[in-house]
Amino acid sequence: MKRTISLGTILLLVIIVLINSCSEKQVKIGLLMDDILLERWLKDKDLFIKRANEKEAQVLVEVANNDPVKQFDQAKKLLDEGIDILVIVPVDLNDAARIVQLAHQYKVRVLSYDRLVKNCNLDFYISFDNVEVGKIQAEYLAKLCPKGNFALIGGATTDNNSILLKIGQMNVLQPYVEKGDISIVYDQFVDKWHQDEGYNHMINCLKKSNNKIDAVIAANDALATGAAMALEENNMEGRVYLAGQDADLVACQRIVAGTQTITVYKPIEAIATKAADIAIAMAKKQDYENTQLTVNNGKKMVPALLLPPMLVNKETIKLTVVADGYLKENKIYQ
Numbered sequence: 001m002k003r004t005i006s007l008g009t010i011l012l013l014v015i016i017v018l019i020n021s022c023s024e025k026q027v028k029i030g031l032l033m034d035d036i037l038l039e040r041w042l043k044d045k046d047l048f049i050k051r052a053n054e055k056e057a058q059v060l061v062e063v064a065n066n067d068p069v070k071q072f073d074q075a076k077k078l079l080d081e082g083i084d085i086l087v088i089v090p091v092d093l094n095d096a097a098r099i100v101q102l103a104h105q106y107k108v109r110v111l112s113y114d115r116l117v118k119n120c121n122l123d124f125y126i127s128f129d130n131v132e133v134g135k136i137q138a139e140y141l142a143k144l145c146p147k148g149n150f151a152l153i154g155g156a157t158t159d160n161n162s163i164l165l166k167i168g169q170m171n172v173l174q175p176y177v178e179k180g181d182i183s184i185v186y187d188q189f190v191d192k193w194h195q196d197e198g199y200n201h202m203i204n205c206l207k208k209s210n211n212k213i214d215a216v217i218a219a220n221d222a223l224a225t226g227a228a229m230a231l232e233e234n235n236m237e238g239r240v241y242l243a244g245q246d247a248d249l250v251a252c253q254r255i256v257a258g259t260q261t262i263t264v265y266k267p268i269e270a271i272a273t274k275a276a277d278i279a280i281a282m283a284k285k286q287d288y289e290n291t292q293l294t295v296n297n298g299k300k301m302v303p304a305l306l307l308p309p310m311l312v313n314k315e316t317i318k319l320t321v322v323a324d325g326y327l328k329e330n331k332i333y334q
Helices: 007-023 039-054 068-080 097-105 130-144 160-179 195-209 221-233 249-257 268-283 318-322
Strands: 028-033 058-063 085-088 109-113 124-128 148-156 182-190 215-218 241-243 263-265 294-296 301-307 310-312
Touching: 028 039, 028 068, 028 268, 039 058, 039 268, 058 068, 068 085, 068 097, 085 097, 085 268, 097 109, 109 268, 124 130, 124 268, 130 160, 130 215, 130 241, 130 263, 148 160, 148 195, 148 221, 160 182, 182 195, 195 215, 195 221, 215 221, 221 241, 221 249, 249 263, 268 301, 310 318
Parallel strands: 028 058, 028 085, 085 109, 109 124, 124 301, 148 182, 148 215, 215 241
Antiparallel strands: 263 310, 294 301
8 A cells, every 4th residue: 555745744844854954053163373374374374274174174273473461352353253173273282271161161172273272171182293293303414414413493392292392303312312422502582473583593503503514403483583683684595405494485486596405394275174074063053073082281181183294305295295296396496
């Protein structure tokens, strides 16, 4: 015996489906940036928004311009606007703990992007293996220059990644130092990740060492740019091994020209896409990255995802940043 479904039943089913599809609230993500002056952070922002929009999420962006007080006020503003999840690139690793605490008062979870927020009940951390970044820098320069004077221009003191980079560098360099083959004649952190700091520290280093420098490890390419400017002023460009990280366009151009030895590429599209996916899943209270890795932020073991970095030199530029679509070949080789 055949059963027929009435028109009224069909209409009712259609209405239920439409109601269910419309009832799913659009996820609203708050994205707090430190600044977007550096090339890589502008790419992070744009790629994160692109991925979130692809998944029909809205992103509200605030940029603090290196001001931790301003970043806290921006967090309060976004929380008052009803965001479902907060993603933060902290200005200050310690001060940003206040933002996490505030977000939890609003029942909003926090994902720390690339830079760890210390001493708080952070919900998730996504970054690259920054110890490995430092290791790559030091290993490459130590192979080229196993004996000589090294200068270390570290990252900003407000960023936990600066410490991780230094750990990776010293894990490699310390045995050379103990044997007396390598002397670290300059070793300073900076206040900000800006090229003028790299320039000033390199000038101080050259004065202190009487220009007797064989290799420089800069914590990022902006600092390496400043160091390269100082070396050029002293007619030392191309004669001193120079390492950076971030694969900025100018750094890759210097590598091709022979005035920078290497940089380290951290695939920005990979971290931005993954962070957007995880943030949306967290907002929807769905399962997200099933990682066994945790990172100690001084308060708790924070669930974390650390992505692998890549070495970039003359031989690997086309296989890394160009092949990945991060930089265009004609811009590098112009």
